[in-house]
Amino acid sequence: MANKIPRVPVREQDPKVRAHNFEEVSYGYNKEEAMLEASRCLHCKKPLCVTGCPVNIRIPDFIEQVAGGDFDAAAAVIAMDSSLPAVCGRVCPQETQCEGKCILGVKGEPVAIGKLERFVADWQHGDQNTGAAPDGFSACSGAPIAAPNGHKVAVIGSGPAGLACASDLAKWGYQVHIFEALHKAGGVLAYGIPEFRLPKDKVLQKEIDAVKALGVTIETDVIVGRTVNIDELFDKEGYEAVFVGTGAGLPRFMGIPGENLSGVFSANEFLTRNNLMKAFRDDYMTPIHAGRKACVVGGGNVAMDAARTALRLGADTTIVYRRSEAELPARQEEVHHAKEEGIHFELLTNPVEILGDENGWVRGMKCIRMELGEPDASGRRSPVPVPGSEFIVECDTVIMSLGTSPNPLIAKTTPGLERTRKGGLVADESGATTREGIFAGGDAVTGAATVILAMGAGRKAASAIDAYIKGK
Amino acid sequence: MFKILEKQMLNPVIAKMVIEAPRVAKAALPGQFLIVRDGEKGERIPLTISDSDPANGTVTVVIQLIGASTHRMVEDYNVGDCYADVVGPLGNPSDFVNMSPEELGAQRYVFIAGGLGTAPVYPQAKWLHDRGVAVDVIIGARTKDLLIYTEELGGACDNLYLCTDDGSVGFRGVGTAKLEQLVNEEGRKYTRCVAIGPMIMMKFAALTCGKLGIPVVVSMNSLMVDGTGMCGACRVSVGGETKFSCVDGPEFDGSLVDWDEAMRRSRQYKPEETAAMEKK
Structure with a gap:
């Protein structure tokens, strides 16, 4: 029986070694490992994994191709539903999506769907580690491209939503131009997710190049709402529809005393300096301050990324989170990796004040112990302070990782575009906003969520844009 | 890529660069800034826009040689070379841009400019002067040779006052002392002061204006990475509230800024x- 084979472990960099470098943690499967792992799939008649995937990748079909050693065919199956497999294979929360639904997971371990997806994508990209041919075509360009149809669409933001929307439209013959505010394409994949989880040149750049190979053009250094506004894109630059995939880029702070002391950073600033601006490399000019002892406040994936980055830059690093381990919003894999690398956790703990020295630099954080009370609106038990339990954590750097919210710039500069109370753009299931011809998706609509949901929203909006333009 | 069309050393430590950036030039308004990254390994440096020419698609910035990055941006780049990135315009335009003609007509502006801050005063003064608004400009420097933009500003205001610490030209003393003299001794009335320069200068301009009862606007040159509200490095306390210089500013009511915090924060990466x- 296929299911007697245990889940094939993935090779990883030694935690002691990787705590000092920015190389990717996971080496991924090689050909033999991938084929063996693929052979574990039961090929359920009603595959629950597919329903667990936000974009419904035909998982058993691609796994069957992997098991048979036809990786190009596997890539073609994935490409029908996903534009960014090398990214999603690495950063998707598979344990709550596809793998969370896998029947094998009921009694044992689910099929390593994420690792297999990554293998297929890396194989396509000609990754040395997987032993693929270096001239492999991209998974992204696997689908045929239609003849140009003469219609122009603008995509704002080159993150997962924008890239997915752009690549679908380009495949259908649209002339697609992406506007990116930063100097490099990729959005959160470029500025937010660290090199050790998502290598930039080896993986991300190849996914972006694949989108460009479809004929999509990317113009960096354009802030829509400042450099140019959406009405000008319609009226002066001839675009017939606009997709807004501007993400959720605004950092939250706690509003506690001492938050503006020197040495208190948002995770966004800290990660952008290191990921986009490559502060970890000596040959880049970017300054960064991790300090000797860093505290990261928050428990999501971004908090793990910031903590593991601070650790690699030489700081003794602690995660401070107000609920318990079970409620950590970060992926299990990231928490596990963080612990292996030596990150400390102060759980059920919340900062109440940041303390400064005579020069206005952080010298510590006054925290209070928490206990879990009644469930709140999110269904999670809400943390309640334990009276009199205050204590001081010494540190010289504090990184606030409390989540992000959508940037209001586009809504503010585009008449007729409405926002929800939480700041996201109002959009229906298809991505249509309150203004004709403008579509939106991803974190810009939902607030901070996942890469795969953003990609899915981008693709849905692409279909809606296609229908809109054809119906005009 | 953004081509450098003109380069001129205005004094030994300040360079003026005219850069081809058609989109920014078209959209720029007085009070806004942009971010330049010289090359792949460079920092993103925020610079206030000192002029823009939409017809020719150019923007002008002045750069002070302070750190390794600004030295490189000036010393390693000449006419014909390209900066990797020029992005903008960022921040909100000066508030007068949205004033009605009646409101504008009732204003009497005085600008206090110091050092690098002299250049971005130019588009503001010019914008007002072109619309017939009364504008006086006070610019200060340590000594005569360090004054910049005197010629341009001379044509963009009613009265230009030069101040030097050593008295080598104009008024001997700082710009705020000149303002006090104009108001207290010459009986000048101003409805609004705009101070742009080093933070310490803006702090004292705000104090002086408080004393003289003149509302004061300052332009915060905070540290920042993206300039779009993403990083929060540019946090500044204004009237007890945390604001982001990049998206809430860069101009704020100078009387409400926590100057000591702002100065300390600007030294964070020293x-x-x-x-x-x-x-x-």
């Missing part, structure tokens, strides 16, 4: 910057 200079 050790790293010093190390980078030594490496150079």
Whole structure:
């Protein structure tokens, strides 16, 4: 029986070694490992994994191709539903999506769907580690491209939503131009997710190049709402529809005393300096301050990324989170990796004040112990302070990782575009906003969520844009 | 890529660069800034826009040689070379841009400019002067040779006052002292002061204006990375509230800014910057 084979472990960099470098943690499967792992799939008649995937990748079909050693065919199956497999294979929360639904997971371990997806994508990209041919075509360009149809669409933001929307439209013959505010394409994949989880040149750049190979053009250094506004894109630059995939880029702070002391950073600033601006490399000019002892406040994936980055830059690093381990919003894999690398956790703990020295630099954080009370609106038990339990954590750097919210710039500069109370753009299931011809998706609509949901929203909006333009 | 069309050293430590950036030139309004990254390994440096020419698609910035990055941006780049990135315009335009003609007509502006801040005063003064608004400009420097933009500003205001610490030209003393003299001794009335320059200068301009009862606007040159509200490095306390210079500013009511915090925050990466200079 296929299911007697245990889940094939993935090779990883030694935690002691990787705590000092920015190389990717996971080496991924090689050909033999991938084929063996693929052979574990039961090929359920009603595959629950597919329903667990936000974009419904035909998982058993691609796994069957992997098991048979036809990786190009596997890539073609994935490409029908996903534009960014090398990214999603690495950063998707598979344990709550596809793998969370896998029947094998009921009694044992689910099929390593994420690792297999990554293998297929890396194989396509000609990754040395997987032993693929270096001239492999991209998974992204696997689908045929239609003849140009003469219609122009603008995509704002080159993150997962924008890239997915752009690549679908380009495949259908649209002339697609992406506007990116930063100097490099990729959005959160470029500025937010660290090199050790998502290598930039080896993986991300190849996914972006694949989108460009479809004929999509990317113009960096354009802030829509400042450099140019959406009405000008319609009226002066001839675009017939606009997709807004501007993400959720605004950092939250706690509003506690001492938050503006020197040495208190948002995770966004800290990660952008290191990921986009490559502060970890000596040959880049970017300054960064991790300090000797860093505290990261928050428990999501971004908090793990910031903590593991601070650790690699030489700081003794602690995660401070107000609920318990079970409620950590970060992926299990990231928490596990963080612990292996030596990150400390102060759980059920919340900062109440940041303390400064005579020069206005952080010298510590006054925290209070928490206990879990009644469930709140999110269904999670809400943390309640334990009276009199205050204590001081010494540190010289504090990184606030409390989540992000959508940037209001586009809504503010585009008449007729409405926002929800939480700041996201109002959009229906298809991505249509309150203004004709403008579509939106991803974190810009939902607030901070996942890469795969953003990609899915981008693709849905692409279909809606296609229908809109054809119906005009 | 953004081509450098003109380069001129205005004094030994300040360079003027005219850069081809058609989109920014078209959209720029007085009070806004942009971000330049010289090359792939460079920092993103925020610079206030000192002029823009939509017809020719150019923007003008002035750069002060302070750290390793600004040295490189000036010393390693000449006419014909390209900066990797020029992005903008960022921040909100000066509030007068949205004033009605009646409101504007009732204003009497005085600008106090120091050092690098002299250049971005130019588009503001010019914008007002072109619309017939009364504008006086006070610019200050340590000595005559360090004054910049005197010619341009001379044509963009009603009265231009030069101030030098050593008295080598104009009024001997700082700009705020000149303002006090104009108001207290010459009986000038101003409805609004705009101070742009080093933070310490803006702090004292705000104090002086408080004393004289003149509302004061300052332009915060905070540290920042993206300039779009993403990083929060540019946090500044204004009237007890945390604001982001990049999206809420860069101009704020100078009487409400927590100057000591702002000055301290601007020195946050000093050790790293010093190390980078030594490496150079």
